[in-house]
Amino acid sequence: MLDALSASAQPRVVRRGDYAPPAWLVPDLALHFTLDPARTIVRATLKVERNGAHDLPLLLDGDGLELLALRVDGAAVDPVFAGEQLSIALAGDAHEIETEVALAPERNTQLMGLYASGGLLCTQCEAEGFRRITWFPDRPDILTRYRVRLEADKARYPILLSNGDPVASGDLAGGRHFAEWHDPFPKPSYLFALVAGDLVANRTGFVTRSGREVSLAIWVRAPDLAKTDHALHALETAMRWDEQVYGREYDLDVFNIVAVDDFNFGAMENKGLNIFNSRYILADPDTATDYDYDAVAAVVAHEYFHNWSGNRVTCRDWFQLSLKEGFTVLRDQQFSADQGSPAVKRIEDVRSLRAAQFPEDAGPLAHPVRPDEYQEISNFYTATIYNKGAEVIRMMHTMLGAERFRQGADLYFDRHDGTAATVEDFVRAMEDASGADLAQFRLWYSQAGTPRVQALLSHEPGDGRARLSLRQSVPPTPGQPVKQPMALPLRIKLFGAETAAPLAAEQLVELRDETAEIVFEGVSERPVLSINRGFSAPVIVDANRPAADLAFLSAHDDDPFARYEAIQQLMLDTLVLGVTQGRADHGAVIAAVRATLRDRALDAAFIAEAVLLPSESFIGDQMAMVDPEAIHRVREALRRDLAQSLAADWRAAYEGAHANRFEYSPAAKGARRLRTVSLGYVMASGAPDAPEIAFAQFEAADNMTDRQGALTALVNSDADCREAALDIFYHRYSDNALVLDKWFSTQALATRDGTLDRVIELAQHRDFTLANPNRARALVGAFSVNQRAFHTAGGGGYAFVADQLIALDKLNPQTAAKLVPALGRWRRFDAERAQAMRGALERILAVPGISRDMFEQVSKSLE
Template structure:
């Protein structure tokens, strides 16, 4: 029997219901850093004030630091104590100056939280609870302070010293060090603190705000990478102008800096005036970055800039309100990206991402509301639900209010809560007040997990002139929530004539708020076909009685681009599900619909590429009660082969168009390249003898990474000699470029070859593979885990390998390890043999001594859910 005295206590759970205002406020902070990778000294001077009538001592959070000194009002004190990860100081008065000194070791900080070393530079990441790894502080988002920061460091090793706000002073010392002082006049929580010291070069520009303030812009990178920052700098200026025009938000400092680092847990961080980015979201040129990379860089630059108001000027009261800043800001960056190119294609991409990440989350053991009720480790709630579903909640409110009232509501929100730590309720209340709408029931979106399912049937009696749309909704059970109430669903709907293809009346916005409802349409002069949830106006799963004929009709005639795409995807999905279950299916409707789409000259090529692309294996699996990876793979490959062979002339024509065009980063050229690479995949799937040669020719002739990686992706799933040749050429060309080498690892991890699990295990032993870099870990481990067929190959080797990697990674970087676990947690969706093998690995994780609370929470919830 195990000795109970040696069993570690389960990690503490934080509940939203336990929120209480901070006992002490810190209106002013002064920090003094003596920077050194091995031993950095941090002196903190906190002006603290008692918040209310109480006798609670001052409690400051801290982790991984060596305390050196504590003083109060200039006098050294000895009555302080350490309780867990808190420094406790008894104070009698209502206002004091508390000073502390600590020592930290950035070069041993593999968690990449707090102050750490990356590529010879020093940088910070403080969201959510990293500031406590720098100095003692009440590390919670509702403690807002103004910051003055002084940094000193070796001038040769760290010639650049950056922090939040605006620069105040700088100078040299006689001992070879130099110093710089920065001041941020805007109160901010500690998670927005930032500091960077290093040997960096800068790409500079300026932006003049609408009130005439000239802002100095700078993107700081390694000297050789400066030419790759032009796209990000352009995106920044476009973002600043867009936020002024669309939301009336103006930048408020004299300086805005961005720093790119190679080692980063997130995509980027919105620290006030000093954004720190994962280098993959800054560096780009045609030879090393795909069109997807370019688009992602613009979106992330915009996202972090938009946080200046939706996250910084107004922050979240507590971490349960995380979607207040993230959901709203994702909605804003999606709007920005839609305005830069094709709004229809952007909406398709956003919904595909929601369905790939958030819908499975909502349907699995880790399901949680947009505003969670509890957590063990807050870092585990940086999820697709908080970000992407949170953005859909904002979109639904914007749809119901309309553009003018929504803008009035956001203006009210920014005005009323500027300089405060707010809640999701505060935001919704502003929507109600300025929009003149009751959102009482809509608030259920913040508290209920799960994706609503809407059933829709259309009844029409010929000659009656009337049609009735019958709707019903159900929110499925999720862990901890079994009794669900109907939610408010804004559904955009339109009818089309089945004979003429013409609209039968205007589009209607149907607000479904009951369990069921009926909508009657008048003046219906011919057989109607219904277009549902146009523009994906509500994040729901729609189940309708539309036939394959109806879906093919909408794929040709619907005037809403997303609905047209959706009809095509549903037609494909129905065919693929039938083939998966029955072993075969009638593919004629799909082939005809794809052919019509390819031959329509009025359609944007980017839209065509999205429309003709088959649903992913994972998405097909999400529709089945029991996932059969091999059957899904066979069904999908069979339809790809049929489409490839039947429409081979059209696919080859799409390849030829792009071949004749030199590289340009324009919406039109991006669409042509996108279609070209989709077409190349279909040619390869057809089995034509020259498929590998065609892909190799594209690989060799490519003048850009989009076409080069597109060809490599096609070759990587095959067995032709060109495969190995292309992988070798690609590796040798980019061996010194970490971001491009990530693509090399990822492409192989996503291969559909039978031996992919073996190849991935071999790649984990490659000299260039390391778990210490989050990008590299995600490129191989993360990519393999979402390769449904390879990960779930019979025998369970993929499960064991993933678990080994997660446990090794957890010792270095718990956040990244925990974020890679979810594919293992969906074990209940699979057959008993696979399910038992996956569950056993989760049990192995939970039983491992010393694992982080990050990984423990994800694994233990996956077992219970």
């Protein structure tokens, strides 16, 4: 019996420039699993082939494996280790390698590799989890055909699933059984999956456009079966959409999805066997909000779309991660926009980008969409890779147009099907299909930071001419002090200040130099500038438009996103002025919100988004030094003024959005969204009957959206019924883990006094555990983004999060490391807070045995 030691926490640096093709290929792999939660035996047979002329050994990756046997061409050999790898010297060009290892899934708290979750055995292999299952060259450019045999106790694990199509099954002696699966499509090891457990399926059939019949199934525990209809419908819709919009057809006879409770990510696109975090599968009106319903549909679509943008065409190396993730995020955003309101979807996507990716670009962990190096690849599953990566490809779509972009996507898929591709391959396909020159545009993949665009519009009434001066800059980021000008597609339009009429058709301006000037002729009245319409480029625009122009655009702009942006910028300018100067006139904001609320041509969902004040965190992002208490005080003052000045409007909107029964449709979702936002303002008005209204909605709600909306309003107040509502909610849903996550996060996000003390108390609650990533994120993660509570004077919030991260790192380094960035923004705060945040980071770094994941995040945050 031979033991391979686990990886140490010492930093290793992987550099993109060091990439070399694999010395050995593995065209075929047979896996035999004897499954048991305490001790699983894995036998692997690798067919290996020398790749090119060289005398290099075969190197196999492994982590935490108990090696029981090693054979080369049938003969036992003694293992030789080269660091963390198993090194096998081979003389010929083709060989058969056999290994046998033992695993302990029930002790795998990292949730990477093969692990146990609520009675199931399941896997997660992206990015480097397959090496925790068997010895293998665990890199994405090794494409292999898999044959898998699973054996297990039939009573305990009656369902045995893996990638591809089922080819055999049957009973064995001793109450055991087996199932065999074959995936005919070569795939990288990170896409391997298996699930064993006592599961039931919601099934349907799907006929592809070429007539292929596909069996679809979503596998869950029996009590959850009724909550899978929405996900199954979303899968069917996504499959049809991908055929119609991208021409992509599914290629296997079966498509399986399994929901598990313990999962580090949202879901995983393993070929033919997607494994999902339960929160992105299970939905019914009583337990899931409209946001949850939308997220289920989006994530189901996202993972399905990966079948082509990630599986059939995969990544050459992990530096190309956004090649599959950014492209697939764009595809799921397009899909979601087509299922509901494109305008509201765009608003939601940009809000997410600004909340997560813009701060990342402005902080110590800033990195390009395609980084040049990393220590732990799991730390690069970031908003930059996903959200900014999607915006980069969206810009190509904008610049090329829908038809030429589709031609480029077709060429990319056809040219690289069955291969491991690079970012250059994707951009080159777009160039070759369209004839466009995207050489400068490639800088979006190599330069970190959010570009800033200064826009100055001047008008020459006598000549009927307007001039728009543009200047771009990209701020320095770690390792990149000097930046080159970017290619920025900016959609621009001018409106007449007197007539509100468009003065010319919308232009798509491609800003390529540091400065540019655009001249508009025939401008007969003072123009008002609408810029970056539809958020055509992921940049920060400094247009210095006066409040009157922003109010004008909020009422008259014909681009929904630009209209939303105008009222939000008006609010933001007012709030920043209030923080920096101690006071600000609220009149323009009140008038703009009143006009928006009363505009019957707008749909309810858009109104709800437009009248929401910018978050406290986003306000802080606009300031050189963040003052959490001042921001909270100023924002609450404007919120209260809006609530009281427009009290009748809020009540009318609240009553007008009432629904008698739950319906999942764009109109019904918009009504519930406006109802929730309006209730928040009714509560903020301080009206004596407001808590009664909120509690009545809480008790009478026939859906989770209305119930949690009322609970949130109460939790952020000092109402007497606040604790009663929390107690009722807890006891009603105490046996539902996903809803209890909402109970924890709602309290962790409360902006009222005493939130820190409540969160510390909740960390001792019998239902809180760090072992489940969802629960850890619901409390610790939610609290860390609560700007006011997390940054409470005295540093108690920092100490609490540091304690939780130290404990979590011992169980699940990936989940722990992803919660570090909140502490890493210490440079943006006053000296006392900065010192306390640095101290928390230094305390984490000093812990013996810290993981590589945590080491990289913390050490970079301290640089």
